[in-house]
Amino acid sequence: CALSARVPDAPRSVMGLTFRNPVGLAAGLDKDGAAIDGLAALGFGFIEVGTVTPRPQPGNPRPRMFRLPQAEALINRMGFNNQGVDQFVKNVQAARYRGVLGLNIGKNADTPIERAAEDYLYCLERVYPFASYVTINISSPNTKNLRQLQGAGELDALLAALKDKQQRLADLHGKLVPLALKIAPDLDDEQVKEIGDTLLRHKIEAVIATTTTLSRAAVQGLPHADEGGGLSGRPVFDASNEVIRKLHAEVGSAVPIIGVGGIFSGEDARAKLAAGASLVQLYTGFIYKGPALVAECVKAIARERAA
Secondary structure (H helix, E strand, C coil), rough: HHHCCCCCCEEECCCCCCEECCCCECCCCCCCCCHHHHHHHCCEEEEEEEEEEEEHHHHHHHEEEEHHHCCCEEECCCCCCCCCCCHHHHHHHHCCCCCCCEHHHHHHCCHHHHHHHHHHHHHHHHHHCCEEEEEEEECCCCCCCCCHHHHHHHHHHHHHHHHHHHHHHHHHHCCCCCCEEECCCCHHHHHHHHHHHHHHHHHCCCCECCCEEECCHHHHCCCCCCCEEEEEHHHHHHHHHHHHHHHHHCCCCCEEEEEEECCHHHHHHHHHCCCCCCCCCHHHHHHHCCCHHHHHHHHHHHHHHHH
């Protein structure tokens, strides 16, 4: 594809995987893994699809996505709308793309939070053979109580169960598929420290920082600012970088960080790496700026490395 050809190769090795370049697509754009080949043609170094849940679910009532163009932001309360993991796996298998593919898993809205681990374990088992890495999404603000799973005790139990399952699946399939944990920007220093400790203790292979914020401080008074849901885009840039910095101070190079949140330029992508990220992902910036942003970010990062 012409677009893909304009994106230079800038290989990175992270989690034992080789990435064509360090700029990926964040989960949430292609929830069912139905557009993998089309998205790959835009030059992304890796693609993450989902979030998928065990059973199909419609998500929240519409309208559930709002643009705040003055702030270069989006608010969404989609609520993990998806066709379920069986259809997801069929779509992933049908894709011709052979680059790094992250599969992002969550829990059904009607699964009690005490039984959340069952949903994650079920999805992990189903997607494992087809994933380059699997992301555990415990940070969407749009599934009731989901962010509780970021609490020290809950996270410890969930990651212990997932690591145990990962080992069994690795034996079964003859390959170890890395696990990444996706976290929120709305965390205080103590919470970031606890999450860092837990990631290290369970030897989680990567962490994705961050999802959307519940804060509206940066968009006060704008149309749609009071809509419920997670805010993404430029207003989350600084908060996300702050979490990346603090997390990197906790985990060092033991747990690579995938930086996401408010990247609108090559300079923004470099700032994520400067904060401690090894790779970056785009979503809202890609919606506003279009596919040219991919090449801009890759080139900016490549220039930085060459300097």
